[in-house]
Amino acid sequence: MDKRFAAAVKLEPPLLQHVECTLPSPLHVFEMVITPELEYPVVCVSVKQVYQHDRLKLDLINMNYGTWFHSDELEDVDGTATVIPRRENLQIVNVTQLEKDAILVCYSNIIKIVTPQGKIRSNRKQVSELHFDFPIETVVCLPDSILAFHKHGVQGRSLKNGEVTQEIVDKSRVYKLLGSDKVVMLESHRSLSAGATPHSGEEGADLHILAGHEASY
Numbered sequence: 001m002d003k004r005f006a007a008a009v010k011l012e013p014p015l016l017q018h019v020e021c022t023l024p025s026p027l028h029v030f031e032m033v034i035t036p037e038l039e040y041p042v043v044c045v046s047v048k049q050v051y052q053h054d055r056l057k058l059d060l061i062n063m064n065y066g067t068w069f070h071s072d073e074l075e076d077v078d079g080t081a082t083v084i085p086r087r088e089n090l091q092i093v094n095v096t097q098l099e100k101d102a103i104l105v106c107y108s109n110i111i112k113i114v115t116p117q118g119k120i121r122s123n124r125k126q127v128s129e130l131h132f133d134f135p136i137e138t139v140v141c142l143p144d145s146i147l148a149f150h151k152h153g154v155q156g157r158s159l160k161n162g163e164v165t166q167e168i169v170d171k172s173r174v175y176k177l178l179g180s181d182k183v184v185m186l187e188s189h190r191s192l193s194a195g196a197t198p199h200s201g202e203e204g205a206d207l208h209i210l211a212g213h214e215a216s217y
Contacts, residue, residue, distance in 0.1 A: 019063050031095040033060070033103060033116060040064045042116075044095050047105055049088040054120045056090075056105060056112065094139045102126075104146075106139050111146060127162045140180040147184065147210070149177050152191070154210065168210075175208075184210040 024046050032041040046059035094106040098113065102121050105112050111130040113121045120128045132148055132155065140147040145165050147156050153168035153175055168175075173188045186208040 019061070021061055024059070029092050029095050031097065033097050034100065035116060036100060038062075038064050044103075047090050047092050047095065047107070049090055050118075056114055056118045058103070058114075058116070058118050093136050096139075096141050098141065104139075104141060106136055106148075109133065109135055111136070111139065111148070126159050130157050130162055132157075138177050140177070140184060147180075149175065149186075151175065154186075173206075178207075186210060 027045065029045055029047060031044045033044055034041050040063035042063060043061040044058050045061060048057040048059070050057050090107040092105065092107050094104070096104045098104050101115050102113050102123075103116060105114060109132045111132075113123075113126070113128050115121050122128060130146065130148075132150075134148075134150040134155075136148045136150060138149045140149075144160060145156050145158050147154055151174055152171045155167045156165035157163065158165050170188075172191060174191045176187045178185045178187050187205045188208060189205045
């Protein structure tokens with residue numbers, strides 16, 4: 001089933017821009033991307049893997065014209081190409097714009113930093129790809145690191161060199177991120193493998209504030 005949305009962007013002086021277009025269903029991604037050369041943002045609604053190992057395909061909606069286009073259309077395309085790339089849908093966990101030319105894409109156990117054109121971003125001062133040994137459930141982006149949350153804890157990795165900055169692993173408990181606005185707060189409860197029973201009412205949830213990173217001060 002197609003989904004449609006009407007998006008409104010407020011500017012100074014007061015102005016509303018309404019855009020109607022078709023969205024993927026189910027919708028796993030909805031992230032606005034600011035580009036300096038355009039008046040309104042573009043919206044990323046899907047990310048796919050193409051045959052090139054150093055590229056992702058971002059499906060974008062141009063809020064300036066209400067049109068659908070792809071990240072590879074942001075640059076000149078070789079019209080002589082005869083190979084149609086195979087595009088595979090990714091189970092996206094998170095898409096976040098870090099800088100004007102850097103977009104973080106998280107899926108499975110992988111984090112990649114790409115340009116708005118979908119190319120892996122090359123930067124000597126920042127890693128372009130991180131691999132984790134667990135499936136990532138959600139991420140929090142900090143100024144110089146990434147917090148990747150999984151069922152039994154969290155691992156922080158530096159964006160400068162990829163090193164582990166902090167880690168919590170407790171397989172006797174199940175963790176869930178509640179919020180990350182200035183303070184990172186987690187909820188945890190005993191896992192079923194640790195002896196807890198569903199709806200037993202014997203134990204409530206614990207709340208934790210994650211400290212030791214820049215955003216916690």
